[in-house]
Amino acid sequence: MTSLEIIRSFPVEGGFENAGRVSSQVKAFLATLDFPKDIIRRAAIVTLEAEMNICSYAHRGHITIRILPHFITIEAVDEGQGIHDIELAMKEGYSTATDLIRSLGFGAGLGLSNMKKFSDTFRIISKVGKGTHVKMLIHIPKEFHPRKTRHASAKDGMGEEN
Numbered sequence: 001m002t003s004l005e006i007i008r009s010f011p012v013e014g015g016f017e018n019a020g021r022v023s024s025q026v027k028a029f030l031a032t033l034d035f036p037k038d039i040i041r042r043a044a045i046v047t048l049e050a051e052m053n054i055c056s057y058a059h060r061g062h063i064t065i066r067i068l069p070h071f072i073t074i075e076a077v078d079e080g081q082g083i084h085d086i087e088l089a090m091k092e093g094y095s096t097a098t099d100l101i102r103s104l105g106f107g108a109g110l111g112l113s114n115m116k117k118f119s120d121t122f123r124i125i126s127k128v129g130k131g132t133h134v135k136m137l138i139h140i141p142k143e144f145h146p147r148k149t150r151h152a153s154a155k156d157g158m159g160e161e162n
């Protein structure tokens, strides 16, 4: 832990019609901290996908964003149905989305693969009947590091603290 760490936790609840609220909040929050556009865009994409999945496959959950000098982590935790085959769920195009979700234009089966693609480190842990925990890390480019920081490494951000 360092005094330079900023943590914000957002509840995800209220069903599918509220999906997108947290990622908008995260986007606005990062914009107030003057992050580069590309970092904000990637963080918003992975947060939206994580939020959509909580809204689609769990009743509620929360998304926590941690900002450190050299990287951002985004964690999505829910106590939903869990995933029984993560390898299959990660495949592009695989989806168990309901007809309602599909009729709204979601459920293309690209969420998890996009989370992996747009983050620098991606980890998912899931237990059927217990829930799902996704953790992603995005590096902050060197030119945006604060001048005096501790030597945090990405390993710190993805530590086994669950």
Ligand SMILES: Nc1ncnc2c1ncn2[C@@H]1O[C@H](COP(=O)(O)OP(=O)(O)O)[C@@H](O)[C@H]1O
Binding pocket: 049, 053, 054, 056, 057, 058, 078, 080, 081, 082, 083, 089, 090, 094, 095, 096, 097, 106, 107, 108, 109, 110, 111, 112, 113, 132
């Ligand atoms: N938080 C979650 N809880 C339970 N199942 C999930 C969760 N996230 C993803 N899944 C499962 O993984 C599949 C693939 O997810 P994703 O790649 O986001 O595609 P999509 O949401 O479009 O189906 C989902 O259809 C669902 O079966």
Ligand SMILES: [Mg+2]
Binding pocket: 049, 052, 053, 107, 109, 110, 111, 112
């Ligand atoms: Mg999805």
